[in-house]
Amino acid sequence: MSNPAVRKLCMTTIAGMPMWMDDNIGESIHVHFGDLRIDLTNKEFEKICEDICTAINQLVQVEGFDMHNINPVYMEVMLWKNIHYLEYIRYDTVALKEMLCPDVGIYKPIPDSKCVKALDGETKENDVPRLSHHLGQSSQDRLERVYNSILKYDYPYQNEYIVMYGDDNVIQDGQHRAACLWKIKGDVSVPVMRLYFKNYKSPSKKILSKNRSIIPAEIRGILFMIKEPRYFVRQLLKKIRRSLKGFIKRAIMRIYILKHKKIFEEYSSIFDLK
Amino acid sequence: MGEKIRDLNEITVGSNKLMIELNEGYLKEQGRVIHVQNKHFRYLLKENDFLKLASEILRAKSELDYMRNCYSKKGKIADFKSKIHIQRNSGEHVYQISNLLQINEIDYRVIECGAGYVSILLHYSDYAKLKMLCKRNREISVLWHPYGKMFGYSFIYQMNPFELIKFKNTYYEFMFQLPCASLTPKTWIPLDRVIQELAWNNKDLKGEIYYLDDISFYIYRVCWAVFKDKNFSEKTKTLLENLQDHISWEVLYQYMKLVFFSYTSQLISLLQDKRYDEIITDYFMFDDY
Numbered sequence: 001m002s003n004p005a006v007r008k009l010c011m012t013t014i015a016g017m018p019m020w021m022d023d024n025i026g027e028s029i030h031v032h033f034g035d036l037r038i039d040l041t042n043k044e045f046e047k048i049c050e051d052i053c054t055a056i057n058q059l060v061q062v063e064g065f066d067m068h069n070i071n072p073v074y075m076e077v078m079l080w081k082n083i084h085y086l087e088y089i090r091y092d093t094v095a096l097k098e099m100l101c102p103d104v105g106i107y108k109p110i111p112d113s114k115c116v117k118a119l120d121g122e123t124k125e126n127d128v129p130r131l132s133h134h135l136g137q138s139s140q141d142r143l144e145r146v147y148n149s150i151l152k153y154d155y156p157y158q159n160e161y162i163v164m165y166g167d168d169n170v171i172q173d174g175q176h177r178a179a180c181l182w183k184i185k186g187d188v189s190v191p192v193m194r195l196y197f198k199n200y201k202s203p204s205k206k207i208l209s210k211n212r213s214i215i216p217a218e219i220r221g222i223l224f225m226i227k228e229p230r231y232f233v234r235q236l237l238k239k240i241r242r243s244l245k246g247f248i249k250r251a252i253m254r255i256y257i258l259k260h261k262k263i264f265e266e267y268s269s270i271f272d273l274k
Numbered sequence: 275m276g277e278k279i280r281d282l283n284e285i286t287v288g289s290n291k292l293m294i295e296l297n298e299g300y301l302k303e304q305g306r307v308i309h310v311q312n313k314h315f316r317y318l319l320k321e322n323d324f325l326k327l328a329s330e331i332l333r334a335k336s337e338l339d340y341m342r343n344c345y346s347k348k349g350k351i352a353d354f355k356s357k358i359h360i361q362r363n364s365g366e367h368v369y370q371i372s373n374l375l376q377i378n379e380i381d382y383r384v385i386e387c388g389a390g391y392v393s394i395l396l397h398y399s400d401y402a403k404l405k406m407l408c409k410r411n412r413e414i415s416v417l418w419h420p421y422g423k424m425f426g427y428s429f430i431y432q433m434n435p436f437e438l439i440k441f442k443n444t445y446y447e448f449m450f451q452l453p454c455a456s457l458t459p460k461t462w463i464p465l466d467r468v469i470q471e472l473a474w475n476n477k478d479l480k481g482e483i484y485y486l487d488d489i490s491f492y493i494y495r496v497c498w499a500v501f502k503d504k505n506f507s508e509k510t511k512t513l514l515e516n517l518q519d520h521i522s523w524e525v526l527y528q529y530m531k532l533v534f535f536s537y538t539s540q541l542i543s544l545l546q547d548k549r550y551d552e553i554i555t556d557y558f559m560f561d562d563y
Binding site for chain 1 (some may be wrong): 280281282283284285286287288294296319320321322323324325326327328329330331333335336337338340341344358397411416417424431440454455456457458497501533534535536537538557558560561562
């Protein structure tokens with residue numbers, strides 16, 4: 001039997017191989033990379049993380065850059081793709097009202113951002129799952145944690161600053177902190193960290209990673225369909241099969257519940273089903 | 275071969291020290307590569323892949339810290355076993371199923387029973403016999419178990435799914451291995467094989483009914499409270515307290531270790547002191563391993 005107390009910590013694909021990490025409570029932390037598995041104690045895991053931070057600092061070798069002060073979530077979601085192009089870092093002070101938060105296709109000032117609206121009770125816009133959320137964390141929970149953290153520890157905490165690229169005031173990392181600071185302190189100026197990348201253009205144009213194409217994704221999709229019709233048909237059939245399977249399963253459940261309606265009601269009350 | 279540019283840092287895996295080294299790629303278009311190596315071993319990664327791997331490991335640390343600090347008891351679906359008065363005494367409904375099973379030469383252990391339901395452990399080799407019995411007996415209605423496959427639960431490590439029947443106005447739940455809920459949502463795994471053997475090799479005969487032995491039942495109930503309910507209900511506490519005088523803590527420790535590993539000593543201590551409400555948070559924040 002395996003340990004029942006297994007918590008998944010991360011899961012991705014690297015160099016075409018699956019990579020994931022589990023915390024097996026009471027046993028060890030497992031790092032899986034393809035068919036390889038490494039078992040670590042908690043202390044070994046913490047040490048490895050420290051050493052990895054130092055290795056990244058040595059790899060990047062930009063004055064002022066310290067991986068220990070970079071939010072690991074921001075690093076995993078965004079920064080690792082562009083860190084090759086990092087040229088220099090500058091610390092600056094920016095007024096909260098001048099900061100911009102990226103939204104879908106546009107940039108909004110802090111007072112109009114979805115995080116500030118969520119703090120005012122309008123949670124609908126902010127209530128979407130994000131890659132930057134911790135596992136199982138809701139948007140509201142995340143915002144509340146940041147708010148409480150700022151009340152308790154102030155900003156910046158553990159030298160983690162709001163991050164901006166170049167001389168733009170677009171927040172790349174730290175929207176939640178900026179929104180909470182706005183609510184707690186009002187229109188004040190706060191320290192930020194500016195990262196300057198090679199060939200970085202203004203926020204309307206994103207930093208190109210090495211393999212990014214200049215052709216828009218929609219056109220690429222159509223060109224691919226024309227080039228590889230059999231692959232496209234296969235994918236379409238797969239989608240139809242999956243939808244059909246789901247539909248049939250739901251239909252079977254409905255029929256079962258209707259057929260055994262009385263029994264189902266009886267054992268639902270015994271088993272307290274919801 | 276690509277020229278070495280510089281050493282980045284040393285890491286330690288167990289007792290092995292490995293150096294993370296930055297090198298030129300073997301080919302111009304390959305870009306820079308990372309070697310993770312010592313005298314006997316080398317693993318090569320492209321620089322981008324190394325950065326991705328490193329960022330995933332750091333993110334995993336952040337997730338682990340979050341899970342330990344923000345552990346919340348998600349009640350989820352309230353478990354039926356905590357709602358019904360659970361007992362281990364015989365009732366008419368237990369006799370009627372035990373007779374039926376004995377006639378059909380199916381070995382069983384009664385786990386627990388409540389008003390209107392009985393939970394029974396059968397041997398996985400009798401799965402086919404049970405299916406045949408349900409098919410032949412017109413008084414038996416086979417139902418979907420609320421924790422079964424049709425309600426989205428998975429049974430892994432070759433575990434047989436639960437079965438639920440209705441027979442003479444009583445619901446009978448059949449398990450073929452003593453189960454444990456995994457932390458992976460909606461997943462069941464069997465308790466360790468040694469615990470399964472304990473359940474089959476030891477039985478408690480009360481009247482004419484075979485019950486699960488006290489140690490197996492204690493382990494089963496603790497695992498259910500920790501992994502499924504994530505809560506020790508009043509009924510669970512009463513059941514465990516009633517059993518405490520009948521079990522040997524040393525023997526219990528040997529079996530609990532197969533489930534809770536290095537947390538076992540702490541768990542036994544909390545159970546002995548009846549500090550049930552501290553167990554869940556203490557266990558999920560445990561990091562001394």
